[in-house]
Amino acid sequence: MSGFAWDPCEKCEKMMQPYLDRVLTEEERLEAEEHLAGCSYCRKRYRFEEEFRQFVRLAVSEPMPPGLKAKLAALRTPL
Amino acid sequence: MGETTPESSPRQLATEARDRVRFEEEALELSDQVYAVARRLTGSREEAEDLVQEAYARAFRAWRSFQPGTNLRAWLFRILTNLNIDRGRKIQRSPDTQPLEENDYFLYNRLEESSSGGDGTPDERKVVERLSQNEAVTALADLPHDFRDVVLLVDLADFTYSDAAQILDIPIGTVMSRLHRGRRMLKRSLAETAVEDGA
Numbered sequence: 105m106s107g108f109a110w111d112p113c114e115k116c117e118k119m120m121q122p123y124l125d126r127v128l129t130e131e132e133r134l135e136a137e138e139h140l141a142g143c144s145y146c147r148k149r150y151r152f153e154e155e156f157r158q159f160v161r162l163a164v165s166e167p168m169p170p171g172l173k174a175k176l177a178a179l180r181t182p183l
Numbered sequence: 184m185g186e187t188t189p190e191s192s193p194r195q196l197a198t199e200a201r202d203r204v205r206f207e208e209e210a211l212e213l214s215d216q217v218y219a220v221a222r223r224l225t226g227s228r229e230e231a232e233d234l235v236q237e238a239y240a241r242a243f244r245a246w247r248s249f250q251p252g253t254n255l256r257a258w259l260f261r262i263l264t265n266l267n268i269d270r271g272r273k274i275q276r277s278p279d280t281q282p283l284e285e286n287d288y289f290l291y292n293r294l295e296e297s298s299s300g301g302d303g304t305p306d307e308r309k310v311v312e313r314l315s316q317n318e319a320v321t322a323l324a325d326l327p328h329d330f331r332d333v334v335l336l337v338d339l340a341d342f343t344y345s346d347a348a349q350i351l352d353i354p355i356g357t358v359m360s361r362l363h364r365g366r367r368m369l370k371r372s373l374a375e376t377a378v379e380d381g382a
Contacts, residue, residue, distance in 0.1 A: 117287050125344070148307055153291075155310075156290065159319070161338060162316075163316040164223055165219055166219065168218040172218065172236075173211070176214055179236065183204070
């Protein structure tokens with residue numbers, strides 16, 4: 105990748121996080137999608153990022169220990 | 184806070200009891216999500232359980248200060264994160280002064296470079312499969328707390344930037360910068376271990 109600010113892949117890379125967080129403006133989103141449609145280099149990296157986020161979320165999720173819900177319910181104000 | 188006065192009519196009391204029960208039930212429905220974040224804010228399951236119980240005890244006591252129709256989930260998480268700070272999590276030096284010059288594609292690029300024999304680019308899913316679950320947990324635990332809080336709220340609990348800003352009582356721009364930086368730090372440490380393990 106060249107270092108020029110207008111390098112389309114570089115721009116696409118900058119848009120990746122806000123794109124996946126769905127905070128781009130409509131215009132920016134279309135710009136990103138237009139570039140992604142024709143650029144497999146960026147497309148792979150966007151897909152990887154989505155997979156990566158999903159991976160982290162699953163990797164760090166731990167189910168609530170059994171019994172905790174009952175302990176929390178016991179903290180309710182008695183009627 | 185509008186305590187019930189002795190003059191309250193039976194009808195008022197009944198309404199209040201009904202509102203309270205509904206509040207408590209809605210709060211309890213969110214307990215899995217609260218626990219999931221609490222678990223990563225703390226170092227152990229026991230600590231997480233204590234923190235969640237403390238948060239619910241406080242929420243149930245303070246239920247009148249919750250405004251019906253506003254975001255109960257954000258309200259609960261605000262209690263949780265405040266308690267976590269109160270319980271004396273270690274105050275850290277202002278975190279991470281080393282530069283993070285990498286851009287957002289670098290983890291994939293690193294994994295791609297180190298993948299077997301250069302026979303074309305690997306499938307994205309296979310690349311992710313090379314990452315280890317334990318490493319992800321460790322990398323997250325090693326993030327400076329201010330950064331970890333934001334990453335947990337947005338990436339694990341699915342809060343918007345603006346909810347995360349309200350929960351943590353910081354400007355939205357700070358949420359964005361901590362989030363982006365926190366994610367990069369996470370990726371950098373995963374890239375390091377994955378490349379070491381898999382090269």
